[in-house]
Amino acid sequence: MRQGEQHLKAFGRRRVERGAGRLARGRRVRRRVARWLVPAGALLAVCLVALAAACGGGSGGQASPSPAASGPVVLTVKGEKSSRTFTMGQLQALPSYEGYAGIKSSTGVITPPSKYKGVPLADLAGLVGGISRSNGVTIVAKDGYGMTFSYRQIMENGFTTYDPATGDEERPDGKLHVIIAYQHDGEPIGADDGPLKLAVAEDTPGQVVDGHWAIKWLDAVSVTRASAAWKVQLAGAVPGELTRASYVNCASPGCHGSGWVDAQGKRWEGVPLYLVTGLVDGGKKHDAGAYDARLAKKGYKIQIETNTGKVITIDSRDIAGKNSIVLSSKVDGGELPDEYFPLRLVGPGLSEAQMPGGIARIVVRVR
Amino acid sequence: MRWSLRRPSISGAAALRGAAALAILLCLAVLACGCGSDRRQVKLIYAGSLIVPFDKLAAAFEQQHPGVDVLTESHGSIQVLRHVTELGDRMDFVATADEQLIPPLLYDRTDPATGKPWASWYCTFATNRMVLAVSPKSLLAGVLTSKTWYRRLTQKDVRFGLADPRFDAAGYRALMVLQLAEREYDDPYLFEDVLMGRFTTPITVTRSGATDVVEVPEILETSSGSNVVLRGASIELVALLESGDLDCAFEYESVARQHHLKYVRLPASIDLGEPRYARAYGTVDVKLDFRRFASVRPEFTGDVIRYAFTIPANAPDPELARQFAAFLLGPEGRRILEADHQPLLTPPRLDDAAAAPEEVRRACAGTR
Numbered sequence: 125m126r127q128g129e130q131h132l133k134a135f136g137r138r139r140v141e142r143g144a145g146r147l148a149r150g151r152r153v154r155r156r157v158a159r160w161l162v163p164a165g166a167l168l169a170v171c172l173v174a175l176a177a178a179c180g181g182g183s184g185g186q187a188s189p190s191p192a193a194s195g196p197v198v199l200t201v202k203g204e205k206s207s208r209t210f211t212m213g214q215l216q217a218l219p220s221y222e223g224y225a226g227i228k229s230s231t232g233v234i235t236p237p238s239k240y241k242g243v244p245l246a247d248l249a250g251l252v253g254g255i256s257r258s259n260g261v262t263i264v265a266k267d268g269y270g271m272t273f274s275y276r277q278i279m280e281n282g283f284t285t286y287d288p289a290t291g292d293e294e295r296p297d298g299k300l301h302v303i304i305a306y307q308h309d310g311e312p313i314g315a316d317d318g319p320l321k322l323a324v325a326e327d328t329p330g331q332v333v334d335g336h337w338a339i340k341w342l343d344a345v346s347v348t349r350a351s352a353a354w355k356v357q358l359a360g361a362v363p364g365e366l367t368r369a370s371y372v373n374c375a376s377p378g379c380h381g382s383g384w385v386d387a388q389g390k391r392w393e394g395v396p397l398y399l400v401t402g403l404v405d406g407g408k409k410h411d412a413g414a415y416d417a418r419l420a421k422k423g424y425k426i427q428i429e430t431n432t433g434k435v436i437t438i439d440s441r442d443i444a445g446k447n448s449i450v451l452s453s454k455v456d457g458g459e460l461p462d463e464y465f466p467l468r469l470v471g472p473g474l475s476e477a478q479m480p481g482g483i484a485r486i487v488v489r490v491r
Numbered sequence: 492m493r494w495s496l497r498r499p500s501i502s503g504a505a506a507l508r509g510a511a512a513l514a515i516l517l518c519l520a521v522l523a524c525g526c527g528s529d530r531r532q533v534k535l536i537y538a539g540s541l542i543v544p545f546d547k548l549a550a551a552f553e554q555q556h557p558g559v560d561v562l563t564e565s566h567g568s569i570q571v572l573r574h575v576t577e578l579g580d581r582m583d584f585v586a587t588a589d590e591q592l593i594p595p596l597l598y599d600r601t602d603p604a605t606g607k608p609w610a611s612w613y614c615t616f617a618t619n620r621m622v623l624a625v626s627p628k629s630l631l632a633g634v635l636t637s638k639t640w641y642r643r644l645t646q647k648d649v650r651f652g653l654a655d656p657r658f659d660a661a662g663y664r665a666l667m668v669l670q671l672a673e674r675e676y677d678d679p680y681l682f683e684d685v686l687m688g689r690f691t692t693p694i695t696v697t698r699s700g701a702t703d704v705v706e707v708p709e710i711l712e713t714s715s716g717s718n719v720v721l722r723g724a725s726i727e728l729v730a731l732l733e734s735g736d737l738d739c740a741f742e743y744e745s746v747a748r749q750h751h752l753k754y755v756r757l758p759a760s761i762d763l764g765e766p767r768y769a770r771a772y773g774t775v776d777v778k779l780d781f782r783r784f785a786s787v788r789p790e791f792t793g794d795v796i797r798y799a800f801t802i803p804a805n806a807p808d809p810e811l812a813r814q815f816a817a818f819l820l821g822p823e824g825r826r827i828l829e830a831d832h833q834p835l836l837t838p839p840r841l842d843d844a845a846a847a848p849e850e851v852r853r854a855c856a857g858t859r
Contacts, residue, residue, distance in 0.1 A: 230658065230724040231539045231565040260710050267577050274691075274710045282712065284722065292730070334723040336658050357695035357706075359683060365697060427687065433714020435688040485693045491679045 198319055199304065202346045203252025212306065212319060218243045221301050223325030226332035228286045236288045237329035242305030245322075246278055249347045255279075258462040263322055264344040271322075271339055278302050283324055285331040297330045304342060317341070354466035356451075360404030360488030366451075368466070371395060375453065382447040384471050392470045394452035398443045401426060401488045416490075420444040425489045428469060431482040436469075438478065440488075448472055451483065532560045533811040536575075537586035538568045538798070539726050540619070540661070543749045544831035545586075551827060552818050559811065567724060568660050572596040575803050576609055582803055583812035588743075589660050590615050590799035590842075591791070602805055610801040612846040614855065616820060616839040617798035617828065620764025621661075621668050622754040623651075624728075624747040628735030635739065635755045641672055644739075645684045650718050652732070652740030654725035656694075656707050656777060660791075661725035663777040664763055665741035666705045667793045670696060670775045671761035689719040702776050709780045743796075748832035763796050764834075797836070802848065813850040820854035 195211040221244050226237035245263075249255045257275045264270040276282035285296045305323040306313060313321055317340035324333045356371075358364035374395045375381045383393040402415030405424075420440040429435045443449045449471030453460060460468060464481025471479075533552075537545055542565050549561035566574070568587040574580040576596060587593065590613060597610040623640050625632050635643060643649050656662035673681045682705075686694055692708040713719050720737055722728055728740040729750050739755075744764070747754040759765040763772055772793035779789035800819070802812040818824050820839055828835055839855045841847045847855075 230567050230570065231542060231726060262709075269577075272709045274712055276691075276712060336723055357693065357697065359680070359696070363696060363698045363703075427683075429687050429693055431692050433688045433691055433693075433717060485683075485687070485695055487680065487683050487687065489680060 198343065200344045201248050201252050202344070203249070203254075204347065204349065206252050208251055215243055215304070215306060215320075219247065221303050221325065222307075223301055223303075223327055224329035225305075225323035225325040225338070226288055226329070227335040227338045228291055228332045229335045232291055234286075234288055234291055234332055235335075237326075237332060239309050240303065240305040240321075240323040240325050241307035241310075242303035242320075242323065245273070245302040245304060245345065248304060248345055249278075252347060255347055256462050258349055258465050259347055260349075262346045262348060263339050263342055264346070265339050265341040266343050267341060269339060269341075271337065273302065273337075283333045283337065285333055288329070288332045294331070296326055298327050300331075300333075301325045304345070349465075356467060356483055357485040358400070358404045358488070359485070360401070361406050361490045362404050364404045366400060366403070366486075371451075371453065371467075374399075382450055383452075384448040384450060386470065390455055391457070392450060392452040392468070393454040393457075394450035394467065394470075396443075396447045397426070397438075397449050397451055397469060397471075398440075398445060400451060400486065401440065401443075404488050405490050417444065419490060427487040427489065428480060428483055429485040429487070430480045431484045434480055436478055436480055442473070443471075446471065449474065529558050530560060531558060531808060531811055532562055533583045533808055533815050534562045534564070534581070535584045535586070535815070536564045536566070536571050536580070536582045537584075537800075538571055538588035538660075539565050539724055540588055540743050540746050541565065541586060541798070541833070542726070543746075544828045544833050547827050547831065548819060548824060551823060552815055555818070555823075556814070561815075567658055568592055569596075576600055581805055581807050583806040583808055584800060584802055584815055585610075586798060586800040588619070588796065588798050589791075590797040591794060593799055593801060597801065597803070605804070607804060609805070610803050612841060612843045613799040613801040614816070614820070614839050614841050614847065614851055615797045615799045615836055618764060618834045618836055619743045619745050619796040619798070620757075620762040620834075621664055621741055621796075622744045622747055622756060622762070623739050624732055624742040624752045624754045625739045626732040626735050626737055627753065629738040631738050632753060637755055637757060640739075640755050640757075641669075641676060641678070641681055641685060647716075647718050649738050650720060650736070652720045652722065652728040652737045654728065654741070655711065655721050655723050657711060657779055658723045659725055661741065661743060663705075663707070663779075663791050664796070666694065666707070666777050667763065667772065667775045668741065668757065668761050670703050670705055671772065671793070672757075674771075675758050675760050686719070688714060689717040690714055699776075702774055705775065705777045707777065707779050745832045745834070763793065766795050769795050798833075802851075809848075813848045816848075817850040817854040820851070821857070 193211060193214060195213060197209040198212050199210045199215060201208045220241055222239060222241040224237035225240045227235045245261060249261055255261060255275055255278065260272045260274055261278060262270055262272045274282060281296060281300045283300060284293060286292060287294045303323050303325055305321050306319060313319055320342040322339040322342055324337055354368050356366040358366060373379060380395055380399055381393065382396050383391055385391050399415055405416045405419055421444060424440045426438045426440055427435055428438065451467045452470050453467055467483040468481035469479055469483065535545065535549065545563060549563050553559055553561050568589050569592060571585060571587050572592055575582055575585055593613045598608050600609060601607055602609055623635065625635055631643060631649065644651055653665050654662035656666055669682050669685055673679055682696055691712045691714050692710055695706050697704050697706065713721055720731065725742055726746065728737065728742065729746065731737040732740055732752055760768050760771055772795065775793040777791050800816065802809060802816060806812045825835055841855055844852055
C-alpha cells in the first residue's frame, strides 16, 4: 500500500471512527431518551384518560354523575295535569339520545346534518302524563316563536325529509327522534341557538327536515289536548259551529239531551243529530221551526268529517226526528275514549262504519 | 462502501429565521388587503318568490359597482321581517311578498338599541297573481281549464300541492282563492269538496259578518290517502311538479313562468292579482289557530298581492342600500324583473314619501 493510500485509509478510518462515534453517541442518546420517554408517555396517557373520564366524555346514554338541582331553570314541561321544571344539570341527567340532524330552509338552503345530543321529546312528555293521538305538543321559544307537533311527528316519523346532498325529498333511513338538544358536536349549544334547541335526529347523517321545525332558544314544552276547547264546524244553508259550551247546554236533560243503549249495553249520551242539522239547514237556528222537517223529508246529504280525514255520508231521511241517533260525548256516564273525542255519532240502524268518532265538521248539503 | 458525512448548506436556525420572516410578510400582506380594502357589502333579505330575479339583480349591481359585494338571503315573508326585528340581523334592504306585513312588524315595533321604529316607509314595487301550475308530466296538462279546474281537484286521483298556510303566504293565499271561488262558480260547497277529508284536522270556514273566515288548525297534516300534498314553501312544490309527483299546485304566476311550467289562469275575481277586485278579495280572512311568531297576529285579510321593500333604520350601509333601491327601481332593475316575469307596479308607490330617502323618491318619480 502506498503511503498516500495508507494516509487515506487512516484518514478514512478516523472519519469512520468519528462517524461511528457519533453514531454510537446518537444510539446512547436515543436509549437514554427511550428510557424516560416510554414511562413518561404512559404516564401522560393515564393522565389524559383520567381527565377525559373526569370531564364525562363518551356518547349517548351516559348521565352526568350528579344532576345539579341548583342553577337556573332552562326548561318547563307542562302536561294536562302536572308540570316539571329542569335545570341544565337535571336535563342532562335524563336518558339522552345522540344523532344527526340538519335542516333545509324555506328557500332550499341546506345545513348538513351534524351531531346533536339531547332528551327525547316523547320522554319529556312521558314525565307529565304522556302523549296520545289526541295530543299535540307545543314548543315555545324565548322570543315567542312556537310550533305544535303532532303525535305522528313525534312518534311515527311524520316529517317530510330531504337528501342533504341534493335537497330532494326522500324517506328517512331509520327512525327519526325529536329531541330537546343541549349539545352540538360535543359542545354545549351556544347563545346563538341555545342553550336548548329542538332537533329532528337520526342515527345516520342521511336526512334533513324543514327548517321551521328546528326551534332555537327553546324554553317551554306543553302537552295539550289537540283541541281541548273543541268545536265542530257546521256548514249548510248558513254556516255555524257547535262549541263545547253550546253542546253541553243542548245536551242537558232539560234541553235536548238524549241517548242510546247499544247491543253491548253501553249507554251513549248526547244531542240528536237531526237537531244539530237544524242549526244550519235554514235561517232559524234554534227553538220551534229551527229544524226544517219538510226539507229533510225531501232528502239531502249530511257529510260528517272526522279528525282523521274520514268522511261518511248520511241521508237526512234516515235520521229525521230520531232522538236516539245522537252526537255523543259520553258513554256510560264517563268521558269518551280518546279515539272518539270530542264526539261520536251512534244510534240504531247505523253500521259500525257509520258511527265515526273524532267528529270535526258536519256539512248539511241543503243548497 | 461509500461514506458521506453531509453538511447542511444552511444552518437550521437560519432556515427557521427565513421561514418566520416569510410568514410575517404573508400575514402583513393579508392584513393589508383586508384593512386597506375599499370593498363594501350590501345585505339583501327577501321573499322566496323573488329568488330568481334577485339573484340577477345582485349580479348586475355588483358588475356596475366594482368593490361591492351583494350578500343575499331569502325566506318566507314573515320570517324575512322577523330577521330584522326579533333575530337581530342587520340588513340593508328588505323585500316582502305582502306589503301588509310591514307596518305591524316594522313600524309598530321599536329597535331596543334606539327606541325608534325599525322602519318608517316602504315602497310597493311589484305584484303577482295566483295560478294553478300544472306538471308537464300530468295527464291533466291539456285538460285543466279556468272553468273546470276546481272540479278536478275534488277527484281523489288528482294530486295537487299547497304551500302550508302556517309558513308561507302562498299557502294562505291559495285558501283565499278556494273560498272566493265558491262565489265565482256559484258552488257553495266548493271549499269543502276540495279540502274535506284531506287533513286530519279540517280547515274550516265560518262567517263573521260579511267575511268568510278560513280557520287553519294548529296541527295541519294530510290524512292517509289524501290527494293534497303540503309543503312548507311554495317553491318546494316546483320540484314535485317537474318530477310528476304532483298533477298541479297553487303557485305565483311569476314562479310558474320562471320555471317554464304551464299553468291555468284563474278568474281575476279570485286570483288576488286585480286591483278592481280588491274589495271582493277582502271578504275572506285566513286565521291561523296558533301563534307561530309572538309578534304576528295570525289573521290575514284577502287583498291584491303586492311586493314591497324598505331600508331598515339600522341598515349597516344605508348609502349603498339606497343605491341598490334606486337600481331596482331604475331601467335596468325593471328590465331584469320583467324578464323574469315579475309584474311591476308602474309607478312604484311610497306609503310615506316624506319619510323615504331622496334616491327612492326620485326613482319612483322617474318611473312614470
